[in-house]
Amino acid sequence: MIALFENDRKILLALEKFGGKQSVKGIVSSTGLDIAAVTRSSLLLSERGLVEVKEVKRSIARLTSEGESYVQNGLPERRLLGDLIRAGGRVRAIDVPSITSIQASMVPIALGWLRKKNWVRVRKEGSDSILEVEQLQPAEGPDEELIRLLGKEGSVYVEELGTLANFLDVLTKRNLAVVEEETERHLILTDLGRRALSSGIVSEEGISSLTHDLLATGSWRKAKLRRYDIQASVAPTWPGKKQPYLRFLDDLKQRLIGLGFKEMRGPLVELAFYNCDALYMPQDHPAREIHDVYYVKEPAIGEIELPDILDRVRRTHENGWRTGSRGWRYSYSLSEAKRLLLRSHATAVSARMLLSKDLEIPGKYYSVARCFRPDVLDRTHLTEFNQVEGIILGEGLGLQDLLGVLATFAVEIAGATKLRFVPDYFPFTEPSIELNAYKEGYGWVEFGGSGIFRPELTKPLGIDVPVLAWGLGADRLYMMKAKIDDIRTLFTQDLDYLRREELI
Template structure:
C-alpha cells in the first residue's frame, strides 16, 4: 500500500538508481520532509535502501557572512591605501570599526602591503608595490567558495586553507552533519517494471466529498501511524509549580483556608517572639537565620498584643513561669527574611480564626545552610494548623501521615520525638526515599498555651511545618532537591506528570 508520494519518489529513484535526498527533492518537487517520510516507508517495504554517514562540513559564521559581503578588514583598508597611497591610521576609521582597527596594522604588515612609520601625529601607513597588486589569498578564496556554496566538506576547504585559520579569524565554523543517499532495490525495480499508476490522493474527508458522492471515486491517502516524526514538546507548567498548585487545591478541597502575605520580609516579633521563642535562643543568631542590614527595623503590632507576648516571655501565661528574662522590644523589631512559614500561623491566630478551623500556607523561606542533595538556603514550606475544642496529639499524627502517603506518595513513615520552643509535645516526621533513605520532612506539635493565650486563643491548636520541596522529591521521583529549580531542559521536558 503505497501512497502518491511514495510512488512518485520510487519512480524518480528508478530513473536515478541512486540519489541524495536533495536530488530527490528537486526531482519530485515535494517538500524534503515528505520525501524523507516516503523513503522511510519504501525502506520498510524493502523497495529502497537509505545509506547514512556522518561528515564534517564548514559553514560561514555571522562574521564570515558579513565579510563575504563587504570584504575582510585588511581588504577594505587596502582599497583606501590604493587610492590615497599614504594615510594616517586614524583615517581608516571611515571604513573600519574600532575592533577592526586594533589588529589592522599587523594584518597589513604580515601580507607585506604597507610600510609603517611612527610620527608625533601617530602611525602613518604607506602602500608597498605588493600592496598595489595583491594576489588572491587562500582566505579570500575560501570566503568566496563558502559564500557561494553555503557549506562545504571539511576536506574540500582544507585543500584551500586550514580550518584553524578560518576559526582564528572567526569567519567559519565546523559542524558534523548526516549525509543521506538512497538506492533503489531489485524489488523496487520489479514494481516499477510491473507499472505504477500515479493518482492524486485525498488526505481529508470533507463534507463536500460525502454529499456529492465523489468519495467513491477518489483515492484516500494511507497513513503510516508508526512512521517516525519529530518529537514535539508542548508548553507546560514547570513540574514543581504543578505540584505546588495541586497541593494547594487539595488542601482547599479538604476545607483548609489559605493564609497569604505579600512580603518575604518579617519582623523577629512574628518570626520568633509571637511563637514564644526566647530572644537568647541560638536559632535567632546569624548562624541560623539571615538578617536585614537596611532597613534594619520594622514596626511592632498593637500595644495590647505586644504586652501579652512580653508577659509570656518574662513571667509566663497559662500557669507557665515564662523564660525569666527582660524582653527587648528593640530586638523584636529587627527585620529578617522569613525563616519559617509558622510566622504566618502566629499572624493568623492573632488576627482571629474560626473555631473549629483549618488553615494553611505555602511560603518561600530562607535559612543559612550547606547546599546538597537535600538542603537549600531558599526553599518552600507548607505550614498549617487546626484549632478546635477536642483536638489531641493523635489527630496531628493522622494528618501528618496522610500528607506523607497520599500527597507525597511515601511508602513508609516514621515519627520521632522532637523539641520546638513553641510546641509541646513535638514530633519530627520522616519518610523513606528509595535513593536517599529516611528523609526528614518537617516538624509538628501542639502549640504551647503560653503562645496561643498571648495571641487570644483558648482552644488547643495542632500545627506543622513541612519542607514541601522534599515532598516534591518523592512525587517527582528525583534524588536531588536542587533539580526542582533546574534549568535542565531535558528534565523540564521529560519530568513525569503527577496525579
C-alpha cells in the same frame, strides 16, 4: 530494478555515498530533506529490508549559564578566598559581604564550599563567628578543571572525560553542569539495499498530500496515492499546560479547602517578633544567626503595633509570665524583636493568624508559604522553598489527631507507602514530631516538623485551647509524588522537560 518514491531513493543514494552508514542528522544535511521526511522514509525502507535503523544513546555534559560564568571568573569560593586573604586572612562572618566582590546571595554558598574544601575554618569568639584562612594557594581541584574543560569544548561526551567524569555529580548538584542523554539514529544499508542500488533504482510516482487543484479538478481519482503509515514518527505537538509544580500546589490548596481548612497569609518580609519571638524562640537561638536567616539591610527595623501582646511575650521570655514556665531567663531586647528579615519558616504565618480578629475557635487554617534560608545549593536544598503550614485549634485535640493529619499528607498527597514518626525538638512545640515517609523506588524522605504549640506560645497570644501545628516541605512532597531527585527541577526553565512532564 526497484521502484522507490523520490525521498526513499535520495536516502539510499546518500547512504551509498557515505559508505553504507550515516546518522539521520547526516542524511538531513546531505539530502536537504527535513528530519520528519527522513524519519518516515527510513521506516519504510526498513520495512522493505533495504536499511537497518539503529539507535545509539550517549551522555553529553555541558555547563549551565551559571557554570559558564565561572570559566573566566572562577568559582565563588575561589574568589571569596582571595578576598579573605586580601583582608588579612581573618574576618568576622558578619563582615564578609562588605569585603568581597561576589554577589551577596552567593556569599553563604561560597562560605559553605570554603568549609567543605577545608580552605577556611570557623572559630567562635563570644557571639561572633570568625573565618580563618587555612590554605593560601590551594591547587586547582577536579571540579575547577572540569569547568575549564567544558568551557573550552562547549560539550563533551561523558565517556571521553576519563576520571573527571567522577566529579560531574558535584557540578550537577551545584547546577553548574547538566548531563543529557542524546539518542542518535543511524541508518545502515543492508545487503538487500546494496543489491537494489547495484541493479538500479527508478522513481515511483505518487502523491502524499491532496492539494486544492487535485480536489477541484478531480484528478486525485487517477493519481497514485502514497501509502499512509499511521505508525511513522512525526514531529511532536505540545499542548499548553500549567507548570507541573504550580499545578501540584493548586491541587494541594484545593484538597486542604475540601478538608475544611481556610487559607492564612503573611508577608515575605517579616518582623523577627512574628518569625521568632512570638513562637517562643529565644533571641540567642542559633537559628537566628546570619547563617540561617536573611536579615534586611534597609530598612533594618519595623514597628510592632501590639504593645500588650509584645509585653506578654517579653515577660514570657524573661520569667514565664502566667504560663507555668520559668521562661528563658534573659533580658528581652525590643530592638532585636523589631529586626526585619525574610520569612524563614511558615510558622510565622500561624503566629499572625492566632492574633487575627478573623480567627475562629474551633478552626482549621493552612498556608502554602514561600520561605528563605541561606543554604548551600544542592539536590535537596535551595535558598528559597515552599512550606505547607497548618494549624488546628479547639478543645480536646491531642497527639493522635496530629498524627492522623500527617499520615493523610504523606499517603494521599505524596503517595507514600510507609510512615515513620520520630521524636524531635522545636522551641515552640511539645511534644515535637518529625515526619519521615517512604515510597517504593524513591526511598525515605524527611518532610518536616510538627507538634502541639506550647503554652508559652499560645497564652501570650490569647489562645487557651490546644493548637496542633505542622510545617512540611511542599517541595519535597511533590518530589516524592513525581519521583524527582533534584529539587532544582521544580523550578527549571528547561522547555523540553516541561513539555514532556506527565500530568499527575
